[in-house]
Amino acid sequence: MITVRQLLQDKSRDLFSTSSDSMVFDAITIMADKRIGAMPVIDGERLVGMFSERDYLQKVVLRDHSSRETQVSEIMTTPVITITPDTVLSDCMVLMTEKRIRHLPVVEGGRVTGMISIGDALKCVINEKDFVIEQLGIYISGQT
Numbered sequence: 001m002i003t004v005r006q007l008l009q010d011k012s013r014d015l016f017s018t019s020s021d022s023m024v025f026d027a028i029t030i031m032a033d034k035r036i037g038a039m040p041v042i043d044g045e046r047l048v049g050m051f052s053e054r055d056y057l058q059k060v061v062l063r064d065h066s067s068r069e070t071q072v073s074e075i076m077t078t079p080v081i082t083i084t085p086d087t088v089l090s091d092c093m094v095l096m097t098e099k100r101i102r103h104l105p106v107v108e109g110g111r112v113t114g115m116i117s118i119g120d121a122l123k124c125v126i127n128e129k130d131f132v133i134e135q136l137g138i139y140i141s142g143q144t
Contacts, residue, residue, distance in 0.1 A: 001088045002089040002124055002128060003085065003086055003088055003089065004084070004085050004089065004106055004114075004116060007089060008106065008113075008114045008116070011116075013114075015040075015114060015115060016030055016034050016036060016039050017039050017040045017042045017112070018039055018040075018041055019041065019042065020041050020043050020049065020071065020073035021073065023067070024051075024056065024060055024067040024068075024071070024075065025067040025068045037052060038052035038053065038102065038103040038115075039115070040080070040105045040112050040115065041072055041076045045110070047082070047107060047112050048073075048076070048078070049072070049073070049077055049078045050076060050078075050105065051072050051075070052077065080105060081101065082105050082106070082107040083116075085108055089124055092104055092121055093122075093125070096118050102117055103116070103117050103118075104117075
């Protein structure tokens with residue numbers, strides 16, 4: 001069973017975040033520049049929320065609010081669903097499916113240490129399946 005810790009070893013260590021008093025426009029600019037769909041909202045070292053494209057669309061665009069005049073704190077998602085580095089990847093996928101979310105912050109020792117997306121999880125599962133298929137092919141063909 002693959003853990004989040006193992007997944008994070010192969011992933012970039014870059015973690016982009018915003019603060020609750022940031023303007024939504026600044027947060028979505030970072031997300032667009034970095035090509036990410038969500039980021040944790042961190043005040044000091046404390047995780048206080050999540051900000052996603054979905055939050056922006058549902059709570060700013062559809063309500064005709066201004067992203068330059070709205071703070072992230074007004075639209076971020078709380079409470080935040082988190083995982084630890086020791087969480088098994090299959091549990092993460094179940095959690096994302098049940099809660100209808102695509103991003104999970106990884107928290108260890110009270111600090112956000114990473115983030116995984118549904119895409120990260122899916123890629124990892126596909127790679128694991130490909131490896132198993134390859135190993136079975138080697139076994140069946142009698143190669144060592």
